[in-house]
Amino acid sequence: MREPAEKRQRRIAESVRERGMARITDLADELGVSVVTVRRDVEELARRGELRRGHGVARSLRPVPERTAAGGGEAIAMVVPESNTYLTEAVQGAREAAQRAGVRLALHIAAGHPGAERDAVRQALEAGARGLLLSPHWRTREAETADQSWLSALDVPTVLVERRPERTSAIYGVDCVRTDHAYGVHLALGHLVALGHRRIVLAARDDSPTARVIRTQFAEQTAARGLVEGCRTILSSPTAGPDPRLADPRAVDLAQVIGETGATAVLIHGDMDALVLLQGLQTAGISVPGHCSVVAYNDVVADLGPVPLTAVAPAKAELGRTGVDLLLRRLTGDRDGLRPGPPRHVELLPDLVIRQSTAKKV
Structure with a gap:
């Protein structure tokens, strides 16, 4: 004979209080009833303020054991x-x-x-x-x-x-x-400017909040330093935009942009893209750092390239x-x-x- 709903709900409440949390499926197995029945009981107990409902679980209102x-x-x-x-x-x-x-x-x-x-x-x-x-x-x-x-x-x-x-x-x-990615951009630009670079290209991703902060800060900080002329922003790879399935037209050839702008330095977000772009620069006859200085952003694998890359290193x-x-x-x-x-x-x-x-x- 099935036990009364009140007794079953009391057992559920006691079990949840003892454990701190219990899965709906586990309670159903222990009580020998359906998941639907337990879910309905938990909803009633939550309505009475005896426990809290979660995603597939019931949680105690008391301190966690x-x-x-x-x-x-x-x-x-x-x-x-x-x-x-x-x-x-x-x-x-x-x-x-x-x-x-x-x-x-x-x-x-x-x-x-x-x-x-x-x-x-x-x-x-x-x-x-x-x-x-x-x-x-x-x-x-x-x-x-x-x-x-x-x-x-x-x-x-x-x-x-x-x-x-x-x-x-x-x-x-x-x-x-x-x-603080605004500070990261500040570190990169400060280093490059101190070395005499005033035409700096940003090759950055555009598929995350971090990427968007870096792009915004680059525009604002180059303007504040009076470096707007020659400081262009491009996409760091064809699939670095919001939809990685599509080749984004903003991903133009970095070597060509350097030639067009007269840039002598590049900030690249992130490391993997930086290593790929570094190879492209070398293929185009642009030596690093002889003709162009490169700063990577993230410092995950920046030190592993043919030329170890100077990099902004978040405290990951x-x-x-x-x-x-x-x-x-x-x-x-x-x-x-x-x-x-x-x-x-x-x-x-x-x-x-x-x-x-x-x-x-x-």
Whole structure:
């Protein structure tokens, strides 16, 4: 005989309070009822204020048991775009910080198609993640705006890594940590100007918030330095635009642009594109740094080229470590019943690593 709904709901509430979090599917198996029945019970318990509903899970309103954060289930999750070498060090830094705190970190990869981040987040939450580190791809500003509704509806602490929403955004109050890319552009231009370069080309990506900041700052800072003439911006590769499936017409030949503008220096975002463009310059008979100085942006593989590249180097591992610290600050406050304080937007200053690809203008 099936047990009464009140008794079943009481068992669900007690189980969730004991564990801190329970999957709907696990509860259905334990109680010998359908997922639909448990989901309906959880909705009723949430309506009465006895627990919280999540994506495929039920969460306790009481502090999180220590054992939930220390092992066993997935405590926090990090969602990053696929094929993003830049964030690899951030993931490593996050793992180190999580291990030191005794918290399990699970990595979820978001594919390149629209809605991939949302799917990855849903899977992470269904797996039991109690907090999220997110680096949405946001190829366009429209994509960033479109994500605001579901991101603002997340019911677990969330930290954006290498992303910061606009002030008018519905998610501006979310914790975040990112590189001060305006300062990175400042470092690159300051170095090149000090070497006597006044005609500088930017070859940059245009498929992420980081790329858009670099492009905007390059335009503003070259204008502020009186370097507008000869300082042109091009796309760093045919597939570096918002739609990587299409060859973007803004990706013109760098050697030709150098010839047209008389540029003596190039800032290239990011490293992989810089190495490809470096080979193109050498093929065209433009020696580096003899005829043209090159600064790469990201410093992931900049030192591995035939000419080790001077590069702007964000503190990539520290991005991950800081993201975990911000997230654990939220989770610990929730667990101990304390107020974690106001949201924090942290900016980390990049460094400039000088190698063999820059020299004084001849």
